[in-house]
Amino acid sequence: MGFERPWLAHYPAGVPAEIDVDEYPSIVSVLENAIDKYRDRPAFANLGRVLTYAEVDRLSAQFAAYLLGELKLKKGDRVAIMMPNCLQYPIATFGILRAGLTVVNTNPMYTARELKHQLADSGASAILVLDNFGHTVQEVLADTQVKQVITTGLGDMLAMPKGAIVNFVLKYVKKMVPDYNIPGAIRFKDALTLGQMRKLPEIEITPDDIAFLQYTGGTTGVAKGAMLTHRNLVANMQQAAAWIGTNVKYGEEIIITALPLYHIFALTANGLVFMKFGGLNYMITNPRDMHGFVKELKKVPFTAITGVNTLFNGLLNTPGFDQIDFSKLHLTLGGGMAVQRSVAERWKQVTGTTLVEAYGLTETSPAACINPMDLADYNGAIGLPIPSTDACLKDEAGNAMTQIGDVGELCIKGPQVMKGYWRRPEETANVIDADGWLHTGDMARMDEKGFFYIVDRKKDMILVSGFNVYPNEVEDVIAMMPGVLEVAAVGVADEKSGEAVKVVIVKKDPSLTAEQVKAHAREHLTGYKHPRFVEFRTELPKTNVGKILRRELRDAPAGN
Structure with a gap:
């Protein structure tokens, strides 16, 4: 590899290059340690009981x-x-x-x-x-x-x-x-x-015992169980805690847990990391009831919240959210899907806190990259590889790409990488190569400081007349329109260009027209990225944690 971990030079103050993976042999020892230290402190709250x-x-x-x-x-x-x-x-x-x-x-x-x-x-x-x-x-x-x-x-x-x-x-x-x-x-x-x-x-x-079988990949055929060991999760907890722990008050944090704990993001980031901090997980049973959610938020002096882009967007568009007291909030972490610039900027405006984007996969327990906590503003990057984590970009042939700015498949190596898929050795071999690199299926580039930028999922990429179009970019541009609530971009088959871009939009302004959307796109996107088709729907198909299912939209017939 032509460069060696350039990101280390840009780590936030106080964050180590390596973590101690062996400090706790298991999740159970993390729990026991928290119980010893914080016995009488609140650990979990839900529906009025603590x-x-x-x-x-x-x-x-x-x-x-x-x-x-x-x-x-x-x-x-x-x-x-x-x-x-x-x-x-x-x-x-x-x-x-x-x-x-x-x-x-x-x-x-x-x-x-x-x-x-x-x-x-x-x-x-x-x-x-x-x-x-x-x-x-x-x-x-x-x-x-x-x-x-x-x-x-x-x-x-x-x-x-x-x-x-x-x-x-x-x-x-x-x-x-x-x-x-x-x-x-x-x-x-x-x-x-x-x-x-x-x-x-x-x-x-033991550290190698399987703690969780975390099923994933349901969108690519049959769901597979990622074998996440005690070591994997303890490592990721240590990595995330080292990253975000520089301004944490032990025994005093209150984190809003709205993403389900059965999802790897909330499980590690909220359940484990904040247990190590002696914090309180304030659990929201039904975050889809946005009005009820906002009512809950008004009751509790929360210090941290995690979520996906759709959750933050939903809160920002719910009456009363802007009247919440955000004076204690110092950490907002977004992951699970790309955070949109328009959402991040509004979040900062309303709450006074930067929405820090993180990146991970079920297979990495989940965190691999996180933006610095002291980030002044949204930067469009997924962040820097966290302590004890290596990242590189590989081409189709599996060779590491060494030029700054090259786009390749993001590959991750570290103690948080899963043991493999449960009873599927051939599937495991497809994603973890002989050198131990996990191939994420995400196309990315790295800048000279070691920040990584996702350009898109390998399989979501749209190919228009031989040009790669990345849906995230199109979605970001369309999301800038004040009349748009939510948007997804997909590729649909086209006789002339192989594929054409289609956007599916949920309106915020009922009078929004397809022509306005196309005019806005013409202003901000180069020709081959323009949406040929604009479809309006009352809602977008999503997984239950709010990720937009592009596949379902792709399979629907093109219209307009």
């Missing part, structure tokens, strides 16, 4: 004892969790890990087909499911190896009578809990009671 670190300790130990003592699960067995952000989530997750088992995070919005694949593929022995999604589990149970279903209601961990009221309203008023019948299922609270009667044995957990 759990202290001591309560997380007690309840997760009960769940661990239940899994080992009652269910007789053995080290390395998989346990699935299917629920949104609620207090049961951290209790169950830490309980499963303390028992030496592996967590299979399952998206509660899964269809029966997707759930069946994941349960069968992971070979999960047990699943903990929120009542709202019990009917989906019931449908697929016979086709899986699941021996025990544990069920719970959203209100189950809340104080009486509030908990009972929450459960009643969800089922009978809002009709959000379809009937289901799973013979032999046990309630979560009963499992905790059974666990309380048993002693939790000493379990040896």
